[in-house]
Amino acid sequence: MNTSTETQQLTPSRIIETAMAFFASKTLLSAVKLGVFTTLSGKSLSGSEVQAALKLHDRGVYDFLDALVALGFLNREGLLETARYSNAPESDVFLDKNKPSYIGGFVEMANDRLYPFWGSLEEALLTGQPQNEIKQTGSSMFKELYAKPERLKQFIDAMSGISIGNFMALARKFDFSTYSTLCDIGGAAGILSVEVAKQHGNMSCTSADLPAVEPIAKDYIASKGMSGRVKTVNIDFFTDEFPKADIITMGMILHDWDLPNKKMLIRKAYDALPEGGAFIAIEALIDDDRRKNAFGLMMSLNMLIEFGVAFDFTGADFEKWTREAGFRRFEVIPLAGPSSAAIAYK
Incomplete structure (x- = not known):
């Protein structure tokens, strides 16, 4: 007392x-x-x-x-x-739109989408149901985004803004010297692939995403003078197998889905890798004790608001799921701010 x-x-x-x-x-x-x-x-x-x-x-x-x-x-x-x-x-x-370092796309998306949706957090906690566009239209977040090019561009700009620091940090911190190919699943604008290719001359990179995203990625890759080093490929990661590569990456992809789909994506990554290959998931990884990374925990609440069944996870969760798929070795590399790279080696 x-x-x-x-x-x-x-x-x-x-x-x-x-x-x-x-x-x-x-x-x-x-x-x-x-x-x-x-x-x-x-x-x-x-x-x-x-x-x-x-x-x-x-x-x-x-x-x-x-x-x-x-x-x-x-x-x-x-x-x-x-x-x-x-x-x-x-x-x-x-925060100057005219600078290449602009991260305001994420801030704009937070203003236009997330700020009003978070007003319904109590309803999400009571019902377990998403509180985004689906309440008004009956369509899922991704269906709404892909139906409206301007909203899709805003979303990709937002994800680029919040992720570019993590991708730059990964390119610096991970040892790419023994690898030659990388495929970024759900690669959006291709920023991860560009950053890795820029810093590592031995790497040939592919950004894989849906057809609607490809023009955005091609424009970004060309703007960075990397069209010869980074290519794009169309893929639906639910229905298609992943392209073969030494490294498979996913930047803020796994947290968008429920556990069965998380495990499905992990299994596809495993199947696409050679022995010794690496699967890298970049996320606002929650600390194993679930006490310190408040951003990661609140991002998981955001996944509740967006999707209902989706959630963020810890490094221990990642190790458990990837070990079930057959991966043998694991590590976590801190990146920028509250984000980390969870890595599983085949």
Whole structure:
């Protein structure tokens, strides 16, 4: 039991901060959606200049911009009408749409899709049912995305934004020296394949995804001057066998599915690999004790909201499932932020 002294030392600050965290989240999401950081790229502007560029109403201009200052996303000199605003370093690098380092695609998708869907988390927890587009249309998330090219492009840009740091880290940290071919299953824009090929001249890479995705991947690969080193192939990973390769990768693919489908994909990866080949799953891997990686745990809640039966998993889970498929050796390599590469060797 708490003593009276211990009770007096407790404060509700962390509870309140977490309960109201959506204030900060929505402020940043709105800033990216409205183009604040792109507008301020390489320059400082007054509040009225930002207001005119973004067509903002008088009432919220300074509260909005100064909140972004307080949150560390903008810099400011002066105050109110005399203020000049500019991007903080991270904002300038990662949230300017005109820079190749832009990760705002994920932020835009979070604003347009995930933010409203998370308002139904209680319903998801009570029913186990998805809370995304399927509630309004009766169609699954992926069916909706692939039916609308602009939504598909937004989704792929979002996944690219959240994943590119992980793919760059994998290309640096994994020893590719004894391999020559890689196939990225569900490769989306082809970013993983491009990053590996750029850093390892011995590697020939293939990005495998559905036909609707191929034009997006080809454009990205060509823009990086990698068309000679990275190819695309059309595949439906539910119905088709995987192309043979020394390394099979999946970036945030396994967590989209229930356990039988996870095991099916793992088995297909095993069958596509030679002896000594490696299967690499890049995910927001939950720590085995399920205490530390809050992002991974909340990503698993996001899978509940998106798909109902889908879920994220631990390294121990991955080892168990891949061992059942026949893999012999396992390791986990930390990547960027809360993500890791879970690796199984045949």
